[in-house]
Amino acid sequence: AQSVTQLDSHVSVSEGTPVLLRCNYSSSYSPSLFWYVQHPNKGLQLLLKYTSAATLVKGINGFEAEFKKSETSFHLTKPSAHMSDAAEYFCVVSDDDYKLSFGAGTTVTVRA
Amino acid sequence: DTEVTQTPKHLVMGMTNKKSLKCEQHMGHRAMYWYKQKAKKPPELMFVYSYEKLSINESVPSRFSPECPNSSLLNLHLHALQPEDSALYLCASSPLSAGVSTDTQYFGPGTRLTVL
Numbered sequence: 001a002q003s004v005t006q007l008d009s010h011v012s013v014s015e016g017t018p019v020l021l022r023c024n025y026s027s028s029y030s031p032s033l034f035w036y037v038q039h040p041n042k043g044l045q046l047l048l049k050y051t052s053a054a055t056l057v058k059g060i061n062g063f064e065a066e067f068k069k070s071e072t073s074f075h076l077t078k079p080s081a082h083m084s085d086a087a088e089y090f091c092v093v094s095d096d097d098y099k100l101s102f103g104a105g106t107t108v109t110v111r112a
Numbered sequence: 113d114t115e116v117t118q119t120p121k122h123l124v125m126g127m128t129n130k131k132s133l134k135c136e137q138h139m140g141h142r143a144m145y146w147y148k149q150k151a152k153k154p155p156e157l158m159f160v161y162s163y164e165k166l167s168i169n170e171s172v173p174s175r176f177s178p179e180c181p182n183s184s185l186l187n188l189h190l191h192a193l194q195p196e197d198s199a200l201y202l203c204a205s206s207p208l209s210a211g212v213s214t215d216t217q218y219f220g221p222g223t224r225l226t227v228l
């Protein structure tokens with residue numbers, strides 16, 4: 001069985017400051033882990049994916065995530081937030097045929 | 113190109129109408145998915161097609177009827193919907209490379225459905 005917990009339902013940052021979105025997961029197997037972003041009234045866009053090749057994964061738009069097996073975590077970071085980063089972020093785990101387990105989502109707001 | 117397209121963008125229908133949602137991808141992906149997403153919630157899986165065959169039906173009411181005419185196209189036929197079916201309907205596809213069913217899923221922009 002797989003599950004995902006996003007530890008913050010809402011994160012507010014100032015433009016130009018770092019962003020940290022926290023995600024813990026549980027999985028019976030070696031999972032694939034993803035972060036997706038969803039802007040208002042849009043579909044989900046893949047930010048990055050972990051598949052055991054490297055524990056630090058770089059994604060699009062300056063985002064990166066670190067896989068820590070001992071902590072069962074996959075936190076997402078960005079050194080400097082931009083206004084366009086305001087969106088909903090989903091941490092997702094996949095270790096089952098075709099099925100993704102989504103976290104509840106973290107809403108990011110960016111203050112000017 | 114990792115694009116999944118969906119039409120229409122918006123759809124308003126009455127409870128007695130019949131309508132269809134369309135999804136298309138030209139990435140050679142062999143798995144396609146329908147999800148339903150309510151406001152402020154993550155997407156919920158409805159159906160999965162792999163190699164044009166229905167693989168998963170997540171106990172979706174029969175008023176939703178999926179169809180996969182070919183490897184690039186996925187339809188969702190709607191009939192006698194209820195107001196609580198109003199949501200964003202997302203289509204996704206994944207490569208199924210080497211038969212791997214945990215591949216990355218690529219999502220379309222969605223169809224915003226309103227049932228009156």
